[in-house]
Amino acid sequence: MADAARSVLIAEDDSVIAWHLESMVKRFGYSVCATVSTERAAIDEAARLRPDLILMDVRLADGGDGVRAAQTIRVGLRAAIVFCTAHADDPVLRERTAAFDLAAVLGKPVWEKDLKRVIASVTGGE
Numbered sequence: 001m002a003d004a005a006r007s008v009l010i011a012e013d014d015s016v017i018a019w020h021l022e023s024m025v026k027r028f029g030y031s032v033c034a035t036v037s038t039e040r041a042a043i044d045e046a047a048r049l050r051p052d053l054i055l056m057d058v059r060l061a062d063g064g065d066g067v068r069a070a071q072t073i074r075v076g077l078r079a080a081i082v083f084c085t086a087h088a089d090d091p092v093l094r095e096r097t098a099a100f101d102l103a104a105v106l107g108k109p110v111w112e113k114d115l116k117r118v119i120a121s122v123t124g125g126e
Helices: 015-027 039-049 066-076 091-097 112-123
Strands: 007-011 031-036 053-057 080-085 103-107
Touching (some): 007 015, 015 031, 015 053, 015 112, 039 053, 053 066, 053 112, 080 091, 080 112, 091 103, 103 112
Parallel strands (some): 007 031, 007 053, 053 080, 080 103
16 A cells, blocks of 8 residues: 555546545545646645655646646646546547656546556556
């Protein structure tokens, strides 16, 4: 299980999915420092809160782009990132995310066992 002090930022514009992700990561022992729905909010809150892990939707509210947000966030923060998307098999998305280290792409719907495995792979946890 993760150290309870480790924090997660959730960037997801669907409130039901955000709640589901939050429930799962809390069961893994993480604390959720914020849940946001836009690209700008993801960038601002990541800079302010400096989470250890970010669960990032690829398509955010107001036309936001989660990959672009992650690129901006990574300039000043080395958080692990899990991109959660209904388009996990999209070759363009795979190409856009391939350059990220400590990152993975997880298809929606997100299942608890898959999320736990992917988080462990990007954080070096169990």
